[in-house]
Amino acid sequence: MFPLKTQRLLLRHFHIEDLEQIHGQIFSDAEVMRFGDGPQTREWVHQWLVRHINGYKMHGYGPFAVIEQKTQKIIGYCGLFYFPDINGKEEVEIGYRLARSTWGQGYATEAARAVLDFAFNDLQLSRLVALIDPGNIASMHVARKLGMHYEKDVMLEGYDHPDHLYALNT
Numbered sequence: 001m002f003p004l005k006t007q008r009l010l011l012r013h014f015h016i017e018d019l020e021q022i023h024g025q026i027f028s029d030a031e032v033m034r035f036g037d038g039p040q041t042r043e044w045v046h047q048w049l050v051r052h053i054n055g056y057k058m059h060g061y062g063p064f065a066v067i068e069q070k071t072q073k074i075i076g077y078c079g080l081f082y083f084p085d086i087n088g089k090e091e092v093e094i095g096y097r098l099a100r101s102t103w104g105q106g107y108a109t110e111a112a113r114a115v116l117d118f119a120f121n122d123l124q125l126s127r128l129v130a131l132i133d134p135g136n137i138a139s140m141h142v143a144r145k146l147g148m149h150y151e152k153d154v155m156l157e158g159y160d161h162p163d164h165l166y167a168l169n170t
């Protein structure tokens with residue numbers, strides 16, 4: 001089960017010691033965070049890590065550290081996120097966010113495919129969704145490469161525009 005290993009990547013649970021790397025590579029980069037809530041503080045990232053580290057025990061999943069095997073550095077995260085209510089339905093989202101230096105190399109698809117296999121084979125989930133900002137063409141491309149299909153637009157609480165919901169059922 002864990003860690004998950006691909007040809008070039010290792011995916012494992014986050015540890016609190018990952019704070020500096022994940023903050024520096026992902027959450028403090030305005031371009032990486034463009035389709036999210038923007039750059040985040042170190043304190044915010046600490047709380048994010050604590051929440052998801054505790055979530056592994058509750059759900060059996062969460063975001064996983066994506067580590068490039070060649071360098072042994074964290075290059076982002078890819079994992080599963082529980083949503084209790086998306087348009088009245090419980091959903092599990094596959095989400096991914098990688099360092100800018102790795103964009104365009106197929107890492108997002110490689111990591112997401114490993115997480116998708118884990119979700120369907122190990123967790124026995126029957127459906128995954130991806131919530132994607134309509135401007136995030138690269139993320140939509142990854143979702144389609146995973147076999148996901150656009151299903152509908154959804155308006156999430158606190159958003160000022162709807163996201164596209166892509167879905168894949170087993």
